[in-house]
Amino acid sequence: MLPAAQGASDEKETVYVCGSGNGKRYHLKEHCRGLNNCSAKAVKTTVEKAKKEGKTLCGWEK
Template sequence: MKKSLLLFLMVILNWQGTLVTKTDVYLCNSSGGKKYHYLKNCRGLSNCKAQIIKVSLQKAQTLDKELCGWED
């Protein structure tokens, strides 16, 4: 019984973890943009004068972008 319950909890926790994993983020496509954002309508993107683009989290990190301070 304990093993079954433990296995069930592990499956649920792993499943929930995959739901909250973000794979795509948003960037202001300008030379001065230094942050990435999980939400396209993030307050940190409100001053973006260029196009807001969607990229993978890995790509944003490769470009040395950091998570926006409004979303951490």
Template sequence: MKKIFLLLSIFIFLTAFQTMGKEVFICTTTSSKTYHVKKDCKGLIKCKSIIKKITQKKAENVGRVKCKLEK
């Protein structure tokens, strides 16, 4: 019983501190097709709508690609 509790505790500890993924910034307009690593990217400054922070994986899942201005 102690071994199960110890293993369960270790599992919970390790999964609790995992990062959700790298966060990126997107412009929420319908015509926007890129995501940006830096909030001060020149491509993102042009955004006339709301700038939202999401994970890179989510951005790629909805068809966004990395901004070409960022290296």
């Protein structure tokens, strides 16, 4: 029962994306090394919104 409940809350989890709008990944940590090339500030969002924008989890955080 716990994994299903946890999966539902994962969609509301805060993640970070590059604020330039050009990024293809989302990041679990605000200071992920995958955001080093971002020319804008990292922006908070949810996993659900990031996935709707076609973003996938950063390879450094898999």
